[in-house]
Amino acid sequence: MSSQTDEMLLRRSASEGEAFGLFYDRHHLTLLGALRHRVGSIEVALDLTAEVFATALERCEHFTDRGPGSAKAWLFGIARFKLVDLYREGAAEDRARKRLGMPQLTVDDDELVALEARLAAEQTGIRDALAALPSDEHEAVRARVVEDDTYPVIAERFSVSESVVRQRVSRGLRRLRTNLMEANR
Amino acid sequence: MTTNDPLQRLRSQLVDAAERRAAPGEQPAQASRRSRRATWLAIGLATIAVPAAAATTGILDLGSGSTPDGGSYTVTRTEDNLASGDATRTDGTGRTCENITFRDKNGTPQTFGQNCRPRGTKLPDTVVSAGFDVTPGRGLLIRGTARDDVAKVTISGVSDPIDLTDDPESDSQRFNVVTTQDSHVISAYDASGRLLDQTTVDPG
Numbered sequence: 001m002s003s004q005t006d007e008m009l010l011r012r013s014a015s016e017g018e019a020f021g022l023f024y025d026r027h028h029l030t031l032l033g034a035l036r037h038r039v040g041s042i043e044v045a046l047d048l049t050a051e052v053f054a055t056a057l058e059r060c061e062h063f064t065d066r067g068p069g070s071a072k073a074w075l076f077g078i079a080r081f082k083l084v085d086l087y088r089e090g091a092a093e094d095r096a097r098k099r100l101g102m103p104q105l106t107v108d109d110d111e112l113v114a115l116e117a118r119l120a121a122e123q124t125g126i127r128d129a130l131a132a133l134p135s136d137e138h139e140a141v142r143a144r145v146v147e148d149d150t151y152p153v154i155a156e157r158f159s160v161s162e163s164v165v166r167q168r169v170s171r172g173l174r175r176l177r178t179n180l181m182e183a184n185r
Numbered sequence: 186m187t188t189n190d191p192l193q194r195l196r197s198q199l200v201d202a203a204e205r206r207a208a209p210g211e212q213p214a215q216a217s218r219r220s221r222r223a224t225w226l227a228i229g230l231a232t233i234a235v236p237a238a239a240a241t242t243g244i245l246d247l248g249s250g251s252t253p254d255g256g257s258y259t260v261t262r263t264e265d266n267l268a269s270g271d272a273t274r275t276d277g278t279g280r281t282c283e284n285i286t287f288r289d290k291n292g293t294p295q296t297f298g299q300n301c302r303p304r305g306t307k308l309p310d311t312v313v314s315a316g317f318d319v320t321p322g323r324g325l326l327i328r329g330t331a332r333d334d335v336a337k338v339t340i341s342g343v344s345d346p347i348d349l350t351d352d353p354e355s356d357s358q359r360f361n362v363v364t365t366q367d368s369h370v371i372s373a374y375d376a377s378g379r380l381l382d383q384t385t386v387d388p389g
Contacts, residue, residue: 013203014206014207015207016203016207017199017200017201017202017203017204017207018200019203020199020200020203021196021199021200021203024195024196024199024200025196028192028195028196029192032192046191046192046195049195050195050198053195053199054199054202057199057202057203057206062333062351063351064336064349064351064376066349074351077350077351078351100202100205100206101202101205102198102199102201102202103198105191105194105195105198107191111190111191114190115191115192150257152257153257153292
């Protein structure tokens, strides 16, 4: 695994194809899983994932590095726009892929079933790691990341200050990351 | 490449496309600008020519945050392709609307504002522009867009840096922040720290 940050990889992607490949390696499963969750179809989610990465490649020269995590946030920002297009057009667009001259990605039923199984295994791993967190961190991470509640709302629910919630989420995510990395070794 | 993993096939396609773009003779930035112009033309034409079928067809979360009175707000964008809300019209003259929803500290939602523009129109090529809504708790929600080359936006009276969110479809960036109900000066800077433009919001 490259020691370069996502932000470094994106900046290099305009001149080195493999840098974009490494950026893809890090985020494609997370993005596919998130889109699968939103659209309910692995086939549509895969199509969207392809278009999101193609758009990211087209626009990587415009990416502005605003610190750690900004590249991933930028990628998921593109995904949100593609979701809007999907709802508007009724089908995933392929404009970026066409502009890049990418062939259509054909997938058969067996491959789709295999992808579903892979995503399910990935998500089970995350659920198990989340459940293994101390209960206060588990609840805070679940509320902030899974349920997308704001810090003030979570603080009120657990009768603690906002800064305590932020600490619990931060500690929980750090521990989650460590546990997942150890599990994948 | 022959592989049974579609994700690996996609990776190969992307790396190949990236290598082609990086090849000598290709000017990615120019090509990208050309393609964006073509995209905007295509969107404009499609907006005029394609009959519409559905009512609200998309929602985009543009940001959220907390208000000074302990509540919260979210800004979403909806796009429809109906004329004047008439479900029987299919002339494709749709709108893009920003909807601002405030929630009080108990989480009770109140839809508070909506700003719409004809769908398919490009945002004005201003460096920075902003609008505002007064929150239920007498705060001020400032919403705005900044041109693609803006690296930093500051708002007088707000000490924290303003988050800019990239909008790939319009070559602009968006921001929103809640502050006090005063007049505020919004300043846009490029990456070298040079002041590009300023604008003012004044709730009166």
